[in-house]
Amino acid sequence: MKLNRRDLLRAAGAVGALNLVWPLSAGLSPAQAKEAAQELGATYDPAPFTLGIASGDPLPTSVVLWTRLAPEPFAGEQDLPETVEVDWVVAEDRALRRVVARGSVAASATLAHSVHVPVGGLRPGRHYWYAFTALGRRSRTGRTKTAPLRTDRVRFANANCQAFHDGYYAPLRGIAREELDFVVHLGDYIYEHGPVGGEAVRDHNSPEIFTLADYRKRYALYKGDPSLRDAHAAHPWYLTWDDHEVVNDYSGTGGGAPFMQRRAAAYQAFYENQPHRDDGSSALPDPVIHRRRDWGGLLDLTILDLRSYRSAQNLPDGTILGAPQKRWLKDAVDRAPDAWHCWVNSIMLSQLRGRPGGGYMFTDQWDGFVNERKEVLGHVHKAGLEDLVVITGDWHSCFVDDVVPEFGEAGSPVIGTEFTAHSISSAPYDEAWNAANGPLMGKANPQLQYFEGGHRGYAVYDVTPERWSTHMRVIASPTDPESPVRTLTTFHVDRGTAGAYEDKDTAGSRAHYRRD
16 A cells, blocks of 8 residues: 555655655656656546546536646646647537537647637536547546526535645545536645645755746646546536645735746646636636626626735735726626625635734735725625625635624624635644634634634535535545545525524534534
């Protein structure tokens, strides 16, 4: 049995041999990098579709299909012609016999031989199967789904924070096996650094990444986890990003020429490796992430980009949204349909002070933009928007918060609920920290209902016209790629009543803080 990722990297770092095992170490050939990745549990689909296939951004009559030709996943440039024809097919059955659409597209070296096929003419609310063919080889078969025109139920999951060096992707294995309409990824799909801290010394063998080739190799490493590829092939995904797709805590509007070149490389690599639908023009150099999507008249999905347009933190007039996106969001509130309203939010919206009377724990999140938060949530309250649920990543822990127009003000009314989900693999704080700080955070933040920080996992959201239910799924161990999944707790929100409550069957589950 192979050592798990964390133990193997820790052992290698202890003997100064990280260059033998970290796949992105300097000086490794593509073949050596692939071999090192495989020692850490990576596998790859048969060439040229080594990185798998995916679908994304479903609409009632359309989905985007994605693949990338990478016979040598860790090569900076593939040994392929400048353009390669890629055939695609969409069918009503897994065997791909009842074909409803097919075509051919040129995969260019300019975009790392990636393809993004916006397939139209599909029927609403239907499952479809799809595959690609190129260079005489066929890809695996994937399943996708279009958005319905009308529905009385939607079931979806989120994923976020999947540091390859922190553990296996057993939560994504769980997501692949769930019966879902779609998946939402909340950011930190990759991390720009290698193993750090107690697991290995951050040195020349595990450098940060800066160039387009660097970012391409990083995606190749992460997509080597078979559970990630399986989850992409099982469901269509909506996507936003957080900071580690570029660099920790970055502002998309700050920095000189070297940073802007780095950001451009990171954004291009994101586009090359994701089933992202552009806005009708070129997706580069700045992919448009924020968008609204309707799921059958039941769910109004608002996907936010909280990185590209933000200013620096802690400025009186600072912005996390940027002026155009803020106007767009306010307009969405003003024009909101009678539905559940879900904001897809990469970093915590709710206030989080570390202790009573203390300061904010992290101002990289909305706490660093308090005036804009007050403005936006005040607009929500003034507009009378009901049934608001915010889903959030980033924290590597689970929180349930009441959303209020003005945090810290006694009597501020509850206008929504925020669910912050566990990470896929990225390390949370240790048990001692959670046990000590959970009660302190509860006392310091009256809107906080629940905190649990000791697991990896994901959330499943089950939504009907009457009720929103959030099931927090967790795994037993990040060192086991087949770790079983269980439900830690479930919270509900009733339609027309702001605020969440815990299901009586899980109210006795483990928590580091639970409001009485």
